Amino acid sequence: MGNRTPGPGEGGGSSSSHLLLRTERFFAARPRWVVFAAGAVLLALVAAADVLTGPDLVFAIFYLLPVALVTWNAGRGAGVVGAASTVLIWTGVQTAAGELPGPPVAAWDALVRAAMFLVVVSLLSTVRGMLERERRAASTERRAAEGLRELNALKDTLLRAVSHDLKGPIAAVLGSAQTLRRRRALRLTAEEEASLLEAIEVSARKLDRLVDDLLDLDRLERGLLEPERAPTDLGRLAEAVVAEAAELGPRPVEVVSDGTVVLLDRRLVERIVENLVRNAARHTPPGAPVRLLVHRSEDPEGVLLTVEDEGPGVPDHLKPVVFEPFRRGGGSSAGAGIGLSLVARFAELHGGGAWVEDRPGDGARFHVLLPGRIVAGDVSAGGAPEGEGLERPRAAAGWEMSNTRTSQLDRGAPPW
Template sequence: MTAPAETETLGLVRLLAACRDDAAALAAALDQLGIAICLYDTEDRVVLWNESYLAFFPEQREAIAPGTPYADTLRRFFGVNLAESQRDRLERHVEAAVQRHRTQTAPFTFQLRSGRWLKVASLPMPAGGRVRLWRDTSEEQPATTRRSADRALASLDVGYAVFDGAGRFVTANKRYQELFPGIGDLVNATATYRDHLARIERDSVLEEDRARLARVAARPLPTALPVSLPLLLRHADGGWLSLEERVGEDGTLVAIWSDATRQVEADARIGELERHLRDAVESMPHALLMFDREGRLVLRNRRLAAIDQGLARALDAAPTLVRYAAWRAGFGDVSGEDAIRGDEEVTLPDRRTVAIAPFTTDAGEMLILLSDITREKAAEAELARQKDLAHQNEKLAAMGSLLAGVAHELNNPLSVVVARAMLLEEQIVDPQAGTGVRVLRQAAERCAGIVRTFLAIARAKPRERRPLALGKVLAAVADILAYGLGADDIALEIAPVPAAAMVEAEEDALHQLFLNLLVNAQHALRGAPKPRRIAVTVAVSGGSVEVVVADNGPGVPAAIRGRIFEPYFTTKQQGEGTGIGLSVCHAIVSSHGGTIAVDDAPGGGARFTVRLPQAAEAVQTEAPRPGAPASVRGRVLVVDDERDITDVLMEILTRQGLEVTVARDGMEGLLRLEEGPCDLVITDLRMPGMDGAGLLARLAERPPALRPPVIVLTGDVLSWSRARPAFDPPPLVIEKPFDPAALSQAVREALARRA
């Protein structure tokens, strides 16, 4: 059929306008020319159409009627002819086409999904409304255009095969035969679509998927519904195949096959990522709510029910941002947008605290996180309490540092006093004078013991436990408190302590425990009538050591006994106590696996009972004091910046027959060693210039055969333990104040090892 010219189309419009009353007859006449016509009124509603129109657009046949809006016909048209990827934009296409319909004057050409090309004219009617005329121009398309289209189809990375309305093979592209190498003998006019599917099922599909493909082949052709959504099948050689079908207006069927391996792997990866995201959202410690821009709830996790079941039920009934805002407004004087803005905390009826943090995403969605922070709030309160405790501990630490500094400064002069007293005691033969010197020595030793106790309590020693005799610990604490108790006219009575009263403990902690208990009793007795008395008894029973500290003061009222071990709880007047002494006692006892309790002492007053596990080791008896040192030979280098110390060391060592050389610091000691060999080095740690640690480091660089043994004589054992240099053999450490006899014994042993 020869297509009418454009002028003829305009003439038809004029004729239609002139013969409007007999438009149906004219439409029928246009059918004979293969021209489709559709007439629309001024509101773009369908007035008239012909059979050619329905042949071009079969999707309209069951729905078109007089008065049908043009937009509805477009929706059906695009629903069939749009690509799958464009289906979600159907309304945009409809809106654009309606606008084009109202303004289009020039004819244009378009292609149906079936492949047919149509030319359409859209012109206004003189009396109002519009008319559209279509005609098939497929045969008029240039041959080069058809060849280009054929080449483009052949180059696609999909395999396709075309079958006619009876299901007979028409054509296929190269990719189709590459996907299915065994299909070659079926590429002929006698083979059917079912033959092709049966061959693919046999050669190219895994057995577990063959039944699915067999069901597709069993459909009657070509009237069966096509496979419009991809049918995924596992390839026998690995990977995946995808099948889609398209049916043309004339019943022609196109089977489209593609390698879907990457797509399946990508879908699996997406599924895995979605699962990870879902697991991450569900495992969050927060309740999560997400609302879209219209305020609809689009995401929530199960944590919400744990935060507030009432809110979870409310959102089940009405999943909207408005319902959430109403819930939030129930916890304060807020409403509207104020209920969903800003970080805040609310207290639920069950007294739990919930933190709310709203966020707005880049897409304008609302994300809300709800967290139960009840424990965090309690931890904040505890932290504040601990800060107060730390402040008090800082004051105690400052006092302890001062005490440790004073004690350390006393070490050197006390070392001189103790050593000189012992040397004098050995030299004096007059009994009366000897008694005086012995009293002097004992007093000096007592001072040295008190200093060592001060250091044990005040300095931050490494926490190491060892068997301790409670008798010695209590005696040391009594020495510290002797003056204060005497000034307050308080008698301290410590009953004989059994030798088996041994505990595995940190020495400084044990000193602190009993010092606190005795000081607490001392404070309680200051206002009590005389006589004032503190009694300490120790008993061993059933693997435990029990220490009872009782006083005859006012006692502890029963109403507050449950609180006296709380930090900062005190009954003392302002400025008389910190309120942490008994809490420290409780902590020390608990850390050692023991218990502490308070009750009334017999006859009135308070009685504190401490129970600690008994140590497994037996009591170590103190070794007898060595007698006069035996004579030895050798050269000793003494390195110390205190002249009094070097003088007494020189006297002790020369009495043993040793040659002594003195140096004031480590550098001078090295120079003395260069002057001549040395059999032993005795050095202090803390000195100006090169200290003892520096001297040891330099000595360690020497060959072992040229390295003399070393005795470290120090009042700061802690510093030595922290900064001990590598030295082989390890130096012997003697703490100041030192016992001359013990020092002499250590010197003899060191020289014997040297020999």
């Protein structure tokens, strides 16, 4: 036997088992009755040939063929039935032809043949069982090897991705700190020192976010995160996130919301919006507009968040895997590939999901469906109830329609 046992779709390693392996491949995808039908036809052909040739030719070995066929492809029980049927037909044929002298001899001959066939059935079923066990063991080994290869590839991808996201902030921190140490020699102004301190703070926040993403991904993998739902106005939450998103820079951002208040986990949803906004900023040129749409969903009940941009879009071959961990869109601006995977996983924790499609013209649209019970009243961005009868802000605060509010956020260049 070779190093690897052949499967149902592969060639055998020895000539003696080649025919049985071929029948196995043939009958594997067919109903079981086909095996019995094939065995019956083969038995009938052998019996007919035995009758036609008479006692001149010995057909004992050929009567083993249907028994072997049924045993190998249908199991030990079917082989016992096939052996009994073959013995009865074989004995009947020879008795009718006068080859057996009388009933006592015929009965004894039938018992001997039955014993011989049962030995063959036992041997074949034992060999088949051994092959099946070896196949299962080989399959288990292959899956384990594939799993180890995937883990190794994931480790390499994680190291590359995380090191990519660590290098930038660490370099900024080191460069700013070294410059501040030499501030007297360089005669830095107060504004320049403040700018360097701001750069250190921004880089530290990036590192903190990366650590949070990795910890959340680990908690998700271990099933330790559960949504803690509270009344949340996703539109206002999105406005608050956009207002604090330094990554957006001078991009014009529009938030359109119908004011739907849904029971959601505010912290997880805030992370969803942050990661989608960060992704839009990463893959669009400065000045390219970003639009966030928040609308009520009826089936299922909840809210639908859409973030669209005018960047290069997502290639078709990446759309099915863009929400998998450590999948990066490519280019020098690609991040660690954790943010979008957290978007999808946080949405799944709410019973929803995330997907991406092309935006008409250029760009991409990322959709996140967040099922949840729609509640009355209004809440702040932080989720605290503000009262059932609270009036919506007037046009002076940036609201334009009675049922849908639109916030135009003019963003200047960041101080660093």
